[in-house]
Amino acid sequence: MPTATASPDSAEARRRLADTLTAEGMLTEGSPWYEAFATVPREIFVPRFTLSGPDGRRAVEPGDADYLDAVYTDTTLTIRHDDAGTPISSSSQPSVMARMLEAFAVPADARILEIGTGTGYNTALLCHLLGAVQVTTIDVDPELTATARLRLADIGHHPTVVTGDGTQGHLAGAPYDGILATCGVDRLPIAWTRQVRPGGTIVTNIGNGVVRLTVDQDGTAEGRFLPDDAMFMRARPAPDHTAPAAGQFTGLIMKETGTRREMGIPVPADEVIHTLAHEVWMLQHDVLSMSFETDPATLVHGLVHPSSGSWARITPQAGDRVTVEHGGARDLWTERLDLAVQWAAAHRPRPGVYTLTIGSCGTHTLRRTGTSPVYWTF
Numbered sequence: 556m557p558t559a560t561a562s563p564d565s566a567e568a569r570r571r572l573a574d575t576l577t578a579e580g581m582l583t584e585g586s587p588w589y590e591a592f593a594t595v596p597r598e599i600f601v602p603r604f605t606l607s608g609p610d611g612r613r614a615v616e617p618g619d620a621d622y623l624d625a626v627y628t629d630t631t632l633t634i635r636h637d638d639a640g641t642p643i644s645s646s647s648q649p650s651v652m653a654r655m656l657e658a659f660a661v662p663a664d665a666r667i668l669e670i671g672t673g674t675g676y677n678t679a680l681l682c683h684l685l686g687a688v689q690v691t692t693i694d695v696d697p698e699l700t701a702t703a704r705l706r707l708a709d710i711g712h713h714p715t716v717v718t719g720d721g722t723q724g725h726l727a728g729a730p731y732d733g734i735l736a737t738c739g740v741d742r743l744p745i746a747w748t749r750q751v752r753p754g755g756t757i758v759t760n761i762g763n764g765v766v767r768l769t770v771d772q773d774g775t776a777e778g779r780f781l782p783d784d785a786m787f788m789r790a791r792p793a794p795d796h797t798a799p800a801a802g803q804f805t806g807l808i809m810k811e812t813g814t815r816r817e818m819g820i821p822v823p824a825d826e827v828i829h830t831l832a833h834e835v836w837m838l839q840h841d842v843l844s845m846s847f848e849t850d851p852a853t854l855v856h857g858l859v860h861p862s863s864g865s866w867a868r869i870t871p872q873a874g875d876r877v878t879v880e881h882g883g884a885r886d887l888w889t890e891r892l893d894l895a896v897q898w899a900a901a902h903r904p905r906p907g908v909y910t911l912t913i914g915s916c917g918t919h920t921l922r923r924t925g926t927s928p929v930y931w932t933f
């Protein structure tokens with residue numbers, strides 16, 4: 556385990572970060588989280604991390620000239636990748652953390668569960684404000700929880716740190732006044748609504764945004780999304796789990812033959828494939844999208860739903876026309892096109908206009924409010 560020490564020079568950098576988060580509106584004026592950001596030394600939790608840039612990945616360590624600057628820049632600091640090179644743990648971008656913590660407006664005596672301990676930095680912020688005795692944190696990766704436990708203890712915090720699958724919550728500590736998830740989920744786990752007391756709060760990334768839900772007496776939960784787009788590392792069922800990656804399906808997309816048709820479309824194909832429509836991220840959360848050049852002049856797009864084997868290949872033609880070839884049980888292209896076109900017609904709203912309701916048995920109802928309201932239950 557790399558050594559972790561608080562830098563004597565970091566007090567000023569911490570306060571500067573807290574000031575920047577306030578100036579940019581990520582922390583409200585007078586926010587109780589201001590002192591947490593200004594007090595907790597982030598470098599304790601990230602003695603080594605990688606930064607991604609145009610030239611690829613670069614490891615950063617305490618001896619490096621830009622180490623402390625990087626620690627106190629508003630950047631995600633990645634600490635772990637899976638075998639395929641996909642990031643699976645990081646200290647999240649402070650501005651995103653700040654927005655989530657602000658949304659997680661629990662009372663000072665709240666007992667809370669954090670899902671996704673990671674480095675332990677966010678846990679430390681929670682401990683600073685609420686007191687460690689009120690904080691339970693869980694991560695699926697035993698090495699991460701062991702390291703975070705030690706680093707938290709180094710700065711005097713002793714929360715309950717658990718190793719396990721946080722999508723099951725942590726029943727031993729329930730009921731909680733709130734659950735804050737720092738990994739994303741595709742559907743809200745039913746264990747979370749069942750382990751939060753009525754009136755309690757759940758804040759999590761789901762789809763393309765962060766939602767703040769309030770749990771009701773009858774076990775349902777409801778709330779609005781925060782204004783901006785957000786995409787966190789997905790919760791994985793086990794530490795060694797590797798999620799399917801789009802690149803694995805290039806051969807399928809390029810070679811498979813299926814039902815073929817040509818059509819005109821009102822929105823460019825690449826905008827449909829890489830849409831920011833929140834309803835697409837919610838309803839097609841398990842569909843992978845990809846685009847690649849087959850020759851210098853042609854950009855071919857693909858959609859794959861790994862668990863059903865459904866796929867679609869979309870080849871732009873002249874003007875607004877595309878050739879679509881698809882196979883499997885789901886017509887992924889038609890599903891996505893309908894959603895993306897409706898979203899574009901509604902002036903491309905951001906997550907803040909959507910609400911989510913979770914039924915007592917786990918049904919999800921996503922509502923888009925505003926001038927053309929619509930809802931989906933799934």
Ligand SMILES: C[S@@+](CC[C@H](N)C(=O)[O-])C[C@H]1O[C@@H](n2cnc3c(N)ncnc32)[C@H](O)[C@@H]1O
Pocket residue numbers: 643644645646647670671672673674675676677678693694695696699719720721722737738787788789790791792793
């Ligand atoms: C973005 S990182 C969390 C950042 C962390 N809060 C911090 O301040 O460093 C997401 C974390 O979620 C964890 N994770 C992924 N799947 C999980 C699961 N099923 N249960 C609990 N934690 C999980 C990952 O191991 C990873 O450490």
